[in-house]
Amino acid sequence: MVEVKIIKDGESASALIKGDIDHHTAKEIREQIDAYVQDNQIKLLNLDFSQVQFMDSSGIGLIMGRFKMMKLLMGSVKVINVPSHLKRIIKLSGLLSLGVIEKGEV
Amino acid sequence: MAQLKNEMKFEFISKSANESFARATVAAFVAQLDPTISEVADIKTAISEAVTNCIVHAYKNGLGTIYISVKIFENGQVIIKIRDKGCGIENISQAMEPLYTTGGAERAGLGFAVMQSFMDNIKVTSKLEKGTTITLTKNIIPRVTKNGQ
Ligand SMILES: Nc1ncnc2c1ncn2[C@@H]1O[C@H](COP(=O)(O)OP(=O)(O)OP(=O)(O)O)[C@@H](O)[C@H]1O
Ligand SMILES: [Mg+2]
Numbered sequence: 001m002v003e004v005k006i007i008k009d010g011e012s013a014s015a016l017i018k019g020d021i022d023h024h025t026a027k028e029i030r031e032q033i034d035a036y037v038q039d040n041q042i043k044l045l046n047l048d049f050s051q052v053q054f055m056d057s058s059g060i061g062l063i064m065g066r067f068k069m070m071k072l073l074m075g076s077v078k079v080i081n082v083p084s085h086l087k088r089i090i091k092l093s094g095l096l097s098l099g100v101i102e103k104g105e106v
Numbered sequence: 107m108a109q110l111k112n113e114m115k116f117e118f119i120s121k122s123a124n125e126s127f128a129r130a131t132v133a134a135f136v137a138q139l140d141p142t143i144s145e146v147a148d149i150k151t152a153i154s155e156a157v158t159n160c161i162v163h164a165y166k167n168g169l170g171t172i173y174i175s176v177k178i179f180e181n182g183q184v185i186i187k188i189r190d191k192g193c194g195i196e197n198i199s200q201a202m203e204p205l206y207t208t209g210g211a212e213r214a215g216l217g218f219a220v221m222q223s224f225m226d227n228i229k230v231t232s233k234l235e236k237g238t239t240i241t242l243t244k245n246i247i248p249r250v251t252k253n254g255q
Pocket of ligand 1: 214238
């Protein structure tokens with residue numbers, strides 16, 4: 001079960017993801033976010049993880065995929081509000097070196 | 107050898123909607139060992155990785171059956187086997203390298219790295235065109251020790 005809420009502020013948008021991120025739900029999340037970004041010419045995409053209860057490596061793939069997409073669109077992506085139970089998997093992923101997560105987040 | 111406390115087996119078809127079913131089912135069974143929230147989260151994450159690999163890689167050309175067995179022991183040990191009858195892995199050590207993936211742009215190549223880091227032991231056996239078995243072990247620390255008594 002997953003729900004995505006996207007709020008726009010000029011050229012930036014924040015996508016609040018509520019629920020679990022696995023291979024099954026990642027597809028739905030990806031489709032919603034990508035369509036929104038393209039329809040609204042978003043340049044800065046914030047992925048708000050504050051309400052993600054569970055995530056496996058499909059969540060890492062979701063972040064990396066959005067990173068590549070935003071780069072192609074000459075924009076950028078930031079992961080914000082990482083809950084403490086997801087810090088280990090995010091650290092292990094090497095995402096910090098991509099610059100999509102602020103040092104202080106994890 | 108520690109004494110067996112309980113054992114269960116289940117199987118299901120390789121539909122992605124079953125990923126959450128599989129991890130919740132294993133977590134519910136392992137609850138008998140009174141694990142911490144973080145131990146349960148580690149097991150759920152590892153199961154999700156192994157089951158997703160069966161769906162995305164082993165049975166990439168269609169549907170197949172995924173088999174899971176769980177044994178729990180009196181000393182807190184959990185042994186979980188996840189088995190598929192899919193395509194198999196040609197080079198296991200290469201497959202287990204972090205960031206190695208045959209899955210395309212939306213896969214990170216981190217599933218095995220996550221299983222390795224979140225569990226105490228992982229064993230992979232595989233045969234091309236026959237399938238793959240992942241054996242995951244985790245030692246749940248008994249509550250008395252957790253409370254420092
Ligand atoms: N059950 C399996 N059957 C066949 N091949 C597998 C199986 N599990 C893993 N593999 C192979 O091993 C590779 C690495 O697996 P791993 O889980 O580490 O990464 P991934 O699945 O590609 O990406 P991620 O797990 O980050 O989404 C896969 O890309 C695939 O080639
Ligand atoms: Mg994987």
